[in-house]
Every structure is written in C-alpha cells, then in structure tokens.
Amino acid sequence: MLEINNVTKIYGEGSARVVALDRVSLKVEDGDFIAIMGPSGSGKSTFLNIIGGLDRLTSGEVILDGHRIDNLGENDLVDIRRGKIAYVFQQYHLLPSLTAMENVLLPLIFCGDGGDEQKVETILSRVGLGKRAEHKPSQLSGGEQQRVAIARALVSGPSLILADEPTGNMDQKTGNEILELFKELNQEGRSILMVTHSADIARQAKQIITLQDGRIISKAVQQSV
C-alpha cells in the first residue's frame, strides 16, 4: 500500500548540513504493524513527516496505493491523504482554543462526515478521556493531550496510521491500553507505522525497523513464540 524508495532528506548547507535520512527504502503492505526505533536524532520523525506529507524529501519517491505522493502540490496532497493517512504527532499539535471534543471532531468535519459527537464520545472513552471532553489542552496533562491527538487520528477510520511516540508521555498501564487500541485497529486491516523508544511496545508490533544516522540498520520480523 505504501512504498518508500531510496528517500534522502538533507537539511541546511555547509557546516549546518544534516543528512537526516540517507537512502531509506521500505515497503508497507496492507495490515502491516511496523515499529520504528532508533537513537534520538536518527531520523524517525523526519521519516514519518515525509510519508505524511509534512516535509519534502530531497531525493527518492513515496508511493501510496500506486500514486506518487512526494511531489504533489498542497491541495492534491490533502485529497490523496484525506481519509487514508492519519498522523499522531510527537508534539500533538492540538488547537489550544478548542476542547478535546472539538479537536477530535475537526477531521470529521474536514472529511465531510459532519459533526458526529456520539462517535467522538465513544473514541474519547476508548482512550480513557470520557470525563475530559470539555477540557482544553491547557487543562489536560501531557499524557491526556497525547490521547486527544490519538483519538483525533483514529476518528476518521484511516487505512494508514503514522504515530510518532504515541505513548511517550504516559505511564506503562495507560500506554498498554493505547497499544491494545492500535492492535484492534490493525486487526481491522489498518496499517500502522509507529515510532517508539520502548522495546516493550516495539516487540508487540509485527516488525521492528531500526534507524541510525538516517539509515535503516536493521529490519526484524516477529516470529510467533
């Protein structure tokens, strides 16, 4: 469903030049669940940002369901991604003047699904925020904000979910509940690319990819135990 071919991303020039990704290639099939690990600064967020269309690659291609999506204009990119790819950011990017309910409703309104508040209440409960629907981001803990971002990504039923450290700001128990939710979505057939620093979380995915200095240095497929 998704092909990343020989993607390189270079920031800056001269002494400030950073090769954030170095000829990275990966094929993602329908229903894949891939964990991405690697040291701080190894290129994980850059990798997801380029797939999700938030950043432009320097060379290489990204192909989603047969369409090249790395070289599109803004508007086309939104059309092709809409309803297909959803993103949980490392910095949440919640709108500070909107409540949790409104932040999660936003993609539904953009995708023309209307304002289905019942659906939003259900997913807010599933991420443990049933009582926080009316809170704004400044009235939520770090982990709670992260869960609003996750609910927002999931509410429009995307076929590919890009999650950048979705459980980074939570205790183990809440993190495990969120992981269970991702596994259910995966079992429904959605593909998941999840950056995580937690080996516990990574080993529950179907594959683990490790980045270092912008390169993929290992790919491991989980065997049944």
Place this chain on the structure above:
Amino acid sequence: MLEINNVTKIYGEGSARVVALDRVSLKVEDGDFIAIMGPSGSGKSTFLNIIGGLDRLTSGEVILDGHRIDNLGENDLVDIRRGKIAYVFQQYHLLPSLTAMENVLLPLIFCGDGGDEQKVETILSRVGLGKRAEHKPSQLSGGEQQRVAIARALVSGPSLILADEPTGNMDQKTGNEILELFKELNQEGRSILMVTHSADIARQAKQIITLQDGRIISKAVQQSV
C-alpha cells in the same frame, strides 16, 4: 531544604471540578534524589508546577529554605527561586526564535552571570548537542529539544532541580546518559525531584514516590543492594 505541607490543588467547579492534588506532603532534604511516578493525570506535573511557582495551590504551604514561597507575589517569587530552583518542563518551553546556545544562555543573563558562551558549549556537549548549538527548536528532534531544556535548567547551577519527564522523548541510551548527568549533579549536593514513567530510571534515584488521583500512595527508600 524544601517542605510541601498538606498541599491541595483544585481546578474548575461543578461538573468540571478536578482535585488535581489532595493533601500532599513531602520533605526534601539537601542532596535528595526523588523519583515521582504515577498514572497519566495523577497530579505529577501539577505537583512540580506548584513547587516551581508556576501554579498557585488551593490550600497548604510550600517552604523553601525556611521561607514560604507559595503565597508570594510574582517578583518576590522570582528572587527567591532565582539561582535556587531550576525547572525542566514537560513541554520544554524553548523560545522558537532563539538557537540552542541562546536558549541555554538566557538564565545566565537573567541571573546576572553575563553571557558565558564557553560554559554553555560545555554543557551542550555534556547533553550530546555539541554540533547543534546553532539550531533553532524547529531544527531539532524531540529528544534534542528536551536536551536543550535540560541544559538550560542546569547551566545556572541550581540547588534544586525539578525535572518533568526529562528523558520521556529519548531512546534508552541517550536517556541513560542524561540520567548519569543528573546523578553527577546530585553527587555535587543538588536536590532533584524527577517525574518519570520509566521504572528503570526511577530505581536509580534514592527514593520513589508514587501519586494516584492526586494523593501520594507510596514512598520507598532505595536500599543498597
């Protein structure tokens, strides 16, 4: 050096009322290294925010070196805290238009220490950002931004360090290097209150406090093994 006596913090009213802290008490001695754990939403950030003067308690007292600091006006609070308490925030709060070097220099300039760039370069190297001094926050990874925030907190040599999930956005190896840095500072006599979701990191502190629903539900002192 620090006494937190029966502190309660209530947000909101009516159906939106949240008891974020419920009669929490803790004594911190010079040279203590206390890890604070607990589920998402249990009050950890609120606890640090009140000690650090970023938030007002509803009832109770906070006493630093014999002075009450919970009931001060803004200016007095800055004086008493200046040079004594430093804070690593859960959301970093870096200034987006300044480089890493400038962000770390700020407290030195505020504390009247002048712009000691050599000192800043040393501490940026100690947190693994030697090559990133000229990058702005948007040009840094999540873990790198967190390390700038840590460097900034440490550069003015505070006697009490409040750290809210300082290694939350990093891989294990980088997180361990940061923890080693905190241990060195603690061995120099500085007190550390560190919120963490990682049991591995918590067990390396001298004490572990656990919060749940705004209350301290356990205190454990590490024994030598």
